[in-house]
Amino acid sequence: MEQTLFPSPHALLILTIFFFLSPSIADQACQKSCGDIPLRYPFSSGTGCGDPRFHPYITCNDHQQLTFTTHTGCYPISYIDYANQVLYITDPTMSTCNCNQPSKGFGLDWDAPFTFHGDTIFALLDCSSTSPVYSPNGMFNDRNNSSRVALCDNRGLPICGFLYGCKPIVSLNIPISGCCVYTPVNFGPSFEMDLEKLKCGSYSGFYSFNGRESDADSWKYGIAIKYKFAIDNVYPSWCSSCEQSGGVCGYSGPLDSFICNCPPGFNTTTNCFFGDSFNGASKFLPNQKSWIWLVVGLIFKDLKF
Incomplete structure (x- = not known):
């Protein structure tokens, strides 16, 4: 009887799903630094991260240079004093x-x-x-x-x-x-x-x-x-919880609703320990290695020798 080393249709389906998911799992979309400068709320590395009011003015370019932009030009940011809410350009x-x-x-x-x-x-x-x-x-x-x-x-x-x-x-x-x-x-x-x-x-x-x-x-x-963070200039508690759990504060949707961007690439509406995922289901956030071993195990289990 001839041996086959090809995975079954079931395993191929699992493998296909994994590759579609892997871009969102492999990397955290929001960076925690730009060059040598740490990034914390309200600043960010790009669209969907930080506070949307600040994104047009504070950006991280392709050369990992944090830049402050006004109508008079673009200026390199040399340091951010988060404790006193001051940036130096x-x-x-x-x-x-x-x-x-x-x-x-x-x-x-x-x-x-x-x-x-x-x-x-x-x-x-x-x-x-x-x-x-x-x-x-x-x-x-x-x-x-x-x-x-x-x-x-x-x-x-x-x-x-x-x-x-x-x-x-x-x-x-x-x-x-x-x-x-x-x-x-x-x-x-x-x-x-x-x-x-x-x-x-x-x-x-x-x-x-x-x-x-x-x-x-x-x-x-x-x-x-x-x-300033807002009119009352109070650091948002929901963002503090997100950052303490290893996430990066961000926003999404037509109303720029808060999200917590977590490694390895998931968004939640609370923090990276426990939280309502962006689609509304409360769950643990999986580790990238766990996903890889799970998929590999299912594929080999389905192989027919």
Whole structure:
């Protein structure tokens, strides 16, 4: 009698189902990091992960670089302080003590859930003598021309002195009178730092003197941005439970309903220990190896020798 080493139709069906399921089982769809930066709620690696309000602004590109995007450009994120809800970004066109270069400015989208952190200081550089920043009446701070704000902080003059003492700026022989220090007190969520409109050549931003106020080369250059979870700014308990169980908070469906994305690729509506699966059935989440051995065992059991 001739031996057959082919699986029965039953085993083939099991194998086919396994291969259809394997893409969702093999990998967790939502990443827990982007490059060297850990990802936690409300940020994410892509669509369906984190909080949908933040996804258009915070993204992880193909090179594993976490990026902050506004209408003025895309900016690398260097660090996220989750405890204090602050993210730190860098602007490649920003001037520092090591490099003076032209820039178009920086701004936040008016409808984005971000504001400038109080530690951020902006200095406008190489401003024209006819710049509106020197107007005693300041300039209008909204499109309706409803109110004026002063744009320069006179207490920031020492900062200008330290910045204009940097070699790249000294070599250009730019007068210090062309420097204006902004502070976030004048920045609303829709503030636009349009350097062309302000008639300034560049700007510098930093969020810490790093303990050496008179040494501009030691300052921490970049922009500190605050974010809020919601109006009450309370970290969602359901997301905390998901993350503690090894999952990543996400959303799905037309209403962007909460899901907990769990390894090895399942979604639940609670957490990764026990939970209602996305289709509504409460169950344990299977381990990838268990699935593989189960399928292999069923196939060999069905083989006819």
